[in-house]
Amino acid sequence: MPKTLVITGGCGFIGSNFVHLLLRERPDWHIVNLDALTYAGNLANLASIADDPRYTFLRVDITDAEALNAALATLPAPPDALVHFAAESHVDRSIVGPEAFLNTNIIGTFRLLEYARKHKQLRYVQVSTDEVYGSLGDEGAFTEDTPIAANSPYSASKASADLMVRAYHHTFGLDVVTTRCSNNYGPFQFPEKLIPLMILHAKDGKPMPVYGNGKNVRDWIHVEDHCRGVLTALEHGKPGEVYNFGGESERDNLQIVQQIADLVCGHHDLIRFVQDRPGHDWRYAMDITKVRRELGWEPRVTFATGLADTIQWYLANPEWCRQVLSQEYRSFYDQWYAGRTNA
Numbered sequence: 414m415p416k417t418l419v420i421t422g423g424c425g426f427i428g429s430n431f432v433h434l435l436l437r438e439r440p441d442w443h444i445v446n447l448d449a450l451t452y453a454g455n456l457a458n459l460a461s462i463a464d465d466p467r468y469t470f471l472r473v474d475i476t477d478a479e480a481l482n483a484a485l486a487t488l489p490a491p492p493d494a495l496v497h498f499a500a501e502s503h504v505d506r507s508i509v510g511p512e513a514f515l516n517t518n519i520i521g522t523f524r525l526l527e528y529a530r531k532h533k534q535l536r537y538v539q540v541s542t543d544e545v546y547g548s549l550g551d552e553g554a555f556t557e558d559t560p561i562a563a564n565s566p567y568s569a570s571k572a573s574a575d576l577m578v579r580a581y582h583h584t585f586g587l588d589v590v591t592t593r594c595s596n597n598y599g600p601f602q603f604p605e606k607l608i609p610l611m612i613l614h615a616k617d618g619k620p621m622p623v624y625g626n627g628k629n630v631r632d633w634i635h636v637e638d639h640c641r642g643v644l645t646a647l648e649h650g651k652p653g654e655v656y657n658f659g660g661e662s663e664r665d666n667l668q669i670v671q672q673i674a675d676l677v678c679g680h681h682d683l684i685r686f687v688q689d690r691p692g693h694d695w696r697y698a699m700d701i702t703k704v705r706r707e708l709g710w711e712p713r714v715t716f717a718t719g720l721a722d723t724i725q726w727y728l729a730n731p732e733w734c735r736q737v738l739s740q741e742y743r744s745f746y747d748q749w750y751a752g753r754t755n756a
């Protein structure tokens with residue numbers, strides 16, 4: 414049972430939801446959050462717990478081996494577990510500029526694995542994605558045995574990292590578990606991803622851009638269900654195993670955009686069909702038989718409830734949205750942290 418847990422990328426969408434969940438559900442754990450605070454990392458996501466004595470934040474770029482090891486050396490004892498969320502996570506950005514994806518997602522993972530190799534007591538959880546399996550046709554679902562067939566620079570970088578994790582287990586005996594999850598939605602998601610982008614555009618009367626014909630399908634899961642899945646895999650997963658998580662909640666993109674338009678502005682006039690994403694994966698769907706059977710995990714949040722709550726959250730937090738969209742928080746971080754190490 415871990416007492417000190419290092420997480421990477423805790424200021425991002427899923428990582429910050431995971432920190433909130435852990436502080437509620439594992440009150441005796443100490444959480445150390447390593448995050449570089451890229452455009453997607455936001456201290457406001459954790460402002461409500463920033464002074465909690467069970468929580469420590471260290472600003473670290475995981476690709477920088479020296480900084481990473483120096484930060485981890487400040488801990489009173491080596492951690493019991495490490496859950497690796499940090500990544501460049503947006504497919505469209507990986508098409509515009511793949512290099513950051515190779516650096517953070519592959520080299521960053523390699524740096525953490527090297528740390529884990531020197532601290533073999535540590536359980537390592539790799540938070541990965543259904544996108545490593547590629548794209549489905551209209552039928553079927555990804556299982557843990559589906560061959561890796563990544564199609565975007567993002568998913569190829571995540572697949573490369575997953576293979577390094579596998580190799581470090583096989584070759585060096587590291588205690589690793591890999592989770593692969595479908596599309597998350599919920600509070601604190603950066604509004605470049607479909608659901609928050611559409612909520613904010615509908616609210617502000619801006620065009621709602623649907624790629625291609627809007628018929629691509631994703632399997633949506635509420636972020637809290639995913640976080641409970643990662644926690645379950647951390648505590649009960651078998652070394653070397655891969656676990657798929659998904660919400661069993663397939664929707665095509667147009668259905669979702671229309672539903673958001675209905676709930677936020679009450680009409681479809683803002684919806685625009687735009688040029689498709691290059692290499693756009695057609696459909697993702699997760700077979701979650703294994704996590705049901707072996708870990709006793711089930712998604713709890715229905716899409717209807719989760720979407721309504723998420724819309725409510727974005728509408729109730731205009732200052733968070735304004736700040737994230739203005740990017741002013743980034744120039745503040747750059748000033749604030751200039752010359753500070755591990756602040």
Ligand code: NAD
Nearest residue numbers: 422424425426427449450451453454474475499500502597
């Ligand atoms: P996000 O983009 O919201 O957050 C990423 C976080 O990582 C940010 O806080 C950022 O500052 C940090 N980070 C980026 N580069 C870093 C570096 N070099 N060093 C340290 N920190 C760095 O991402 P997310 O949506 O929360 O995704 C988290 C993880 O879950 C990712 O590994 C992603 O591949 C995976 N995942 C995401 C989804 C999804 O739907 N969002 C689904 C399945 C899996």
Ligand code: DAU
Nearest residue numbers: 502503504542543544595596605606607622623624629666
């Ligand atoms: O499947 C898990 C993955 O889900 C994660 O690994 C990624 O980190 C996460 O970003 C997400 O990837 P997607 O590419 O599926 O998510 P995104 O929100 O970017 O897009 C969802 C779908 O909506 C996709 O088919 C593209 C479409 N889309 C997206 C945007 C931003 C649009 O039609 N219009 C848009 O403006």
